[in-house]
Amino acid sequence: xxxxxxxxxxxxxxxxxxxxxxxxxxxxxxxxxxxxxxxxxxxxxxxxxxxxxxxxxxxxxxxxxxxxxxxxxxxxxxxxxxxxxxxxxxxxxxxxxxxxxxxxxxxxxxxxxxxxxxxxxxxxxxxxxxxxxxxxxxxxxxxxxxxxxxxxxxxxxxxxxxxxxxxxxxxxxxxxxxxxxxxxxxxxxxxxxxxxxxxxxxxxxxxxxxxxxxxxxxxxxxxxxxxxxxxxxxxxxxxxxxxxxxxxxxxxxxxxxxxxxxxxxxxxxxxxxxxxxxxxxxxxxxxxxxxxxxxxxxxxxxxxxxxxxxxxxxxxxx
Numbered sequence: 001x002x003x004x005x006x007x008x009x010x011x012x013x014x015x016x017x018x019x020x021x022x023x024x025x026x027x028x029x030x031x032x033x034x035x036x037x038x039x040x041x042x043x044x045x046x047x048x049x050x051x052x053x054x055x056x057x058x059x060x061x062x063x064x065x066x067x068x069x070x071x072x073x074x075x076x077x078x079x080x081x082x083x084x085x086x087x088x089x090x091x092x093x094x095x096x097x098x099x100x101x102x103x104x105x106x107x108x109x110x111x112x113x114x115x116x117x118x119x120x121x122x123x124x125x126x127x128x129x130x131x132x133x134x135x136x137x138x139x140x141x142x143x144x145x146x147x148x149x150x151x152x153x154x155x156x157x158x159x160x161x162x163x164x165x166x167x168x169x170x171x172x173x174x175x176x177x178x179x180x181x182x183x184x185x186x187x188x189x190x191x192x193x194x195x196x197x198x199x200x201x202x203x204x205x206x207x208x209x210x211x212x213x214x215x216x217x218x219x220x221x222x223x224x225x226x227x228x229x230x231x232x233x234x235x236x237x238x239x240x241x242x243x244x245x246x247x248x249x250x251x252x253x254x255x256x257x258x259x260x261x262x263x264x265x266x267x268x269x270x271x272x273x274x275x276x277x278x279x280x281x282x283x284x285x286x287x288x289x290x291x292x293x294x295x296x297x298x299x300x301x302x303x304x305x306x307x308x309x310x311x312x313x314x315x316x317x318x
Contacts, residue, residue, distance in 0.1 A: 001124060001125060001127065001166060001167075001168065002121055002124055002125065002167065002168055002169065002170035002171075003120065003121060003124045003132070003164040003165060003166060003167050003169065003170055004164070004165060004166070004167025004168070004169035004170075004316075004318040005162055005163070005164060005169065005288075005315075005317070005318070006065035006066075006067060006131070006163040006164060006165040007061050007062065007063070007064030007065025007066070007067065007162070007163045008061050008064060008160070008161065008162050008163075008281070008284055008285040008288045008289075009057045009058065009059065009060025009061030009062070009063070009064055009160070009161045009162075009285055010057050010060065010158065010159065010160040010161070010278075010281065010282040010285040010286070011053050011056035011057040011060065011158065011159050011160075012043035012053075012156070012157065012158035012159075012272060012275075012282070013043045013044060013045040013046065013048060013053070013157055013158070014043070015043065015044050015045070015046050016041050016042070016043055016044075017041065017042055017043075017044050018030075018040065018041050019033045019034065019039070019040060019041070019153070022149075022152065022153055025146060025147075025152070026146070026147060026148070026149035026152060026153075027149060028149045028153055033153045036247075036249070037153060037154055037247050037248065037249075037269075037273075038247060038248025038249065038269050038270060039153065039154060039156075039269055039270065039273040039274075040270045040271065041270070041271055041272075041273075042155065042156030042157075042272060042273035043156050043157055043158055043272060044141045044156065044157055045139050045141060045157045048139075048157075049082070049083045049092075049139060050079050050081050050082045050083060050089055050137045050138055050139040050157075050159070051077075051082060051083070051084075051089040051092035051093060051096070051137070052096075053137050053139070053157065053158060053159035053278075054077055054079070054089055054090075054092075054093050054135045054137035054159045054161070055092070055093050055096040055097060056159065057135060057137065057158075057159035057160055057161035057278075057281075058075075058093055058096075058097055058133055058135055058161045059097060060161070060285075061133065061135075061161035061162055061163045061285075062097070062133070062163055064163070065163035065165075067131060067163050067165075069097040069098045069099040070098070070099065070100065071130075071131050072099045072101045072131050072132065072133050073101050073102070073123075073128070073129035073130055073131055073132060074101055074102050074103070074120060074123055074129050074131075074132040074133070075090045075093055075094050075099060075101060075102070075103035075104075075132070075133045075134075075135070076090060076103075076104065076105075076106055076116040076119060076120060076132065076133070076134045076135065077089040077090040077093060077103075077104075077105050077106070077116075077135045077136075077137055078105070078106045078107075078108060078112030078113045078115065078116045078134075078135065078136045078137075078277035079105055079106075079107070079112065079136070079137050079138055079276075079277055080107055080109050080112070080138065080143075080186060080276060080277065080306070081137075081138045081139045081140055081142060081143055081276070082105060082137075083139070083142075088103065088104055088105040089105050089135075089137060090103035090104050090105050090135075091103050091104075093133075093135065099133075106119060108277070108306075108307060108309055108311075109184075109276055109277065109305040109306030109307055109309060110244050110246065110274070110276045110277060110279060110303050110304060110305025110306060110309075111175075111244070111277075111303035111304060111305055111307070111309045111310055111311040112136055112276070112277030112303070113134065113135075113136035113160070113277050113278070113279075113280045113281050113301075113303065114173070114175075114280065114301055114302075114303045114311035114312070114313050115175070115309075115311060116134045116135075116136070117134055117162075117164075117170070117173075117301075117313055118173055118175065118311070118313070120132045120134050120164055121170050121173075124164070124166060124170075130165065130166055131163065131164065131165050132163070132164040133161060133162075133163055133164075134161065134162050134164060134281075135159060135160070135161040135162075135281070136159065136160050136161075136275075136276075136277035136278040136279070136280065136281045136282075137158075137159035137160075137277065137278055138157060138158065138159070138275050138276045138277055138278045139157045140155040140156065140157060140205070140274075140275065140276055141155070141156070141157050143155075143186055143203065143204060143205050144204060144205055145202070145204040145205070148204070150207070150209055151204075151205050151206075151207055153273075154246075154247075154273055154274045155205070155273055155274050155275070155276070156272050156273035156274065156275050157275065157278075158272055158275045158278045158282055159278050159281075159282075160278050160279075160280070160281025160282035160283075160284065160285050161281060161285075162281055162284065162285075167318055168316075169315050169316045169317070169318045170313065170315055171231060171298075171314040171315060171316060172227055172230060172231055172313070172314040173227075173311065173312065173313045173314065174223050174226050174227060174311065174312050175309070175310070175311045176219060176222075176223070176309065176310045176311075177307050177308075177309045178307065178308045178309070179307070179308075180307070180308045182208070182211075183207070183208045183211040183212055183215065183308055184205075184206070184207045184208070184212055184305060184306045184307075184308065185206050185306065186203065186204070186205050186206070186306065187201040187202070187203050187204075187206070188203055189203050212246075212305075213247065213249070213250060215304065215308055215310075216244075216246055216247070216250045216254075216304045216305070216310075217250055217253050217254050217257070219304045219308075219310035220243065220250070220251075220254045220302045220304055220310070220312070221254050221257045221258055222310075223302055223310055223311070223312035224241065224254075224258055224300055224302060224312055225258070226312075227300060227312055227314045231314060233298070233314075235258065235259055235260045237298055238260070238264070238298055238299060238300055239264070239292075239293065239294070239297035239298060239299050239317075240264050240265065240266055240287065240292055240293065240297070240299050241260065241264060241265045241266065241299065241300050241301075241302060242265075242266045242280055242283050242284050242287055242299060242300070242301045242302070243265055243266070243280070243283070243301075243302045243303075244274075244279045244280055244302065244303040244304055244305065245267065245268060245269035245272065245273070245274055245275070245279045245282075245283060246269075246274050246279070246304070246305065247269070247274075248267065248269055248270075251265050251267065251269075266283045266284075266286065266287045266292060267283075268282065268283055268286055276305065279303070280301050280302075280303055284301065287299075288317075293317040294317065295317060295318060296316065296317065296318075297316065297317045298314065298315070298316055298317075299314075299315055299316075299317060300312055300313065300314050300315075301313045301315070
């Protein structure tokens with residue numbers, strides 16, 4: 001016994017920041033950003049927290065699934081940008097939607113939604129739950145250094161959610177964590193302890209672009225190949241890949257190395273940019289609502305990023 005998707009939902013803020021708008025903040029332009037990252041626009045929150053956006057995505061997923069908040073046994077929120085360490089974003093979502101169940105956050109950066117699905121699967125396998133709500137939500141605009149053009153052009157805000165029920169759609173998964181803080185890291189606020197003798201850093205995203213690019217391509221190719229080989233599948237057996245939307249060139253190169261047509265990757269980075277843990281569930285919701293995924297389709301979700309961590313899940317759309 002594993003789980004299946006009962007419904008999906010997504011939410012992004014109304015405010016859209018274009019590449020031309022960013023060119024007024026930093027030394028960049030639309031051509032530079034489009035060629036190097038593939039982003040045209042990103043949605044930025046003006047007054048909604050990560051938990052607020054998670055709540056809106058959750059409501060849409062519950063409506064799509066036809067499930068009431070009272071039916072939920074578990075709420076997981078994958079995030080690195082919640083405004084509060086306590087209560088967790090998941091606890092706030094629980095309150096906001098009127099649920100009464102276990103709720104906690106998972107921090108695994110851009111692969112967080114996939115880590116959360118694996119966690120939920122463990123509860124389903126032990127038959128402790130019947131319905132779960134899994135969300136990826138980020139307000140990365142609060143973690144971006146808006147004077148650093150190498151990072152501020154990439155990221156956006158948003159949330160994606162999925163309601164899970166009992167089933168057998170979760171076929172296989174793979175996870176890799178390297179414990180590398182030299183390539184991609186987000187320092188926390190250091191605090192004001194009079195006894196602290198360590199260094200204090202700005203709590204902004206720090207990323208080595210080339211090293212991140214290399215890790216992303218290698219991990220996505222490795223993880224997808226592993227799932228295919230382990231389950232005796234060919235690329236033709238997979239209806240689509242739902243990847244983390246980090247950089248369009250990462251996905252293009254991975255597609256070539258895998259021998260999978262670029263058109264079979266679900267892409268929305270042009271509109272939303274990199275929304276970290278929200279990236280895969282937002283793309284999944286679009287794939288579901290646009291009919292890209294049909295009943296019986298096998299598909300793979302792949303994530304990679306801070307940790308350094310990567311993950312891939314093989315599923316059937318039921």
